């Protein structure tokens with residue numbers, strides 16, 4: 001086994017992200033992240049049958065006195081509800097969880113957000129250890145401390161900033177991840193290159209096939225580099241008051257597509273989050289070019305990379321540009337002077353730009 005990669009998130013509530021194959025079987029490593037005698041493992045109906053027993057056995061061996069319970073939700077974004085959150089708190093209560101208890105989130109972003117929010121609220125905040133099993137969760141949602149559940153009126157409307165105590169990403173779990181979920185995660189990986197590092201975009205171009213083939217070394221490299229970018233932004237701006245909003249590159253367009261299709265992606269008939277972000281990044285790059293901020297060739301190159309990674313790059317048929325624009329205006333990213341976007345200065349360098357005129361946005365949506 002290769003030694004795991006380690007990325008540190010610095011700051012008052014700093015923590016480390018460990019990345020490598022087989023980490024869920026390393027009981028001593030898991031145990032080191034736990035302080036007290038109680039642990040609740042939260043997972044979902046796809047992940048639990050694959051990885052829960054192994055992790056529990058490793059933990060039991062490394063920490064025999066530990067009192068562990070499990071709470072498993074059905075898979076899917078529509079389970080990220082206040083009802084599941086309440087059930088999770090009841091599970092903590094039944095476990096007799098004290099202030100030094102730990103919630104372990106074993107799964108993708110849905111499990112991570114729900115478990116993280118329960119940890120944020122139980123006794124005003126206990127430790128949460130993220131054990132992400134999707135590429136998206138490894139490179140994005142498990143790092144940074146954003147936790148939330150959805151309401152029928154919108155995603156992530158109730159939540160808290162609650163940094164994890166540790167993130168342990170076992171890359172072996174990616175072998176069972178459905179192809180479409182892998183590609184969705186790669187969209188967020190590409191995002192880091194697009195915002196921060198043209199050299200990383202070059203690297204992704206030369207490793208696209210290896211990543212799609214789930215080559216261990218390529219995946220570990222992509223995850224470690226992505227986490228390092230995210231760790232850096234999060235350390236500078238833990239509560240998203242400034243720079244962290246750069247991570248929304250492609251997301252203003254992407255969220256509009258997701259909401260306009262009624263989050264159909266979560267049921268499989270529309271674009272999922274990563275796919276919507278892929279389309280959104282191409283639109284953001286084109287808008288940057290249309291505004292004369294960046295070159296059109298860079299936008300084309302980004303589009304080609306995403307296409308090679310099997311990601312969509314066009315707005316799904318049937319979505320009306322005017323309706324998408326209206327969504328963006330509602331999405332708290334507009335002010336009196338116009339819409340706010342993360343746009344390119346060039347590939348690998350982005351900034352937040354306010355006051356983008358509706359007509360400019362519509363022109364790009366209609367292309």
Ligand code: ADP
Pocket residue numbers: 044045046047050075076077107108109110111133134136137141173174175176177178181184
């Ligand atoms: P995301 O991490 O993309 O935000 P989810 O938490 O909804 O999203 O996970 C996406 C889907 O992949 C869910 O159906 C989940 O049960 C499933 N899943 C998560 N991790 C794995 C894995 N390692 N192997 C197989 N399926 C997985």
Ligand code: ZN
Pocket residue numbers: 140188251273277
């Ligand atoms: Zn995202």
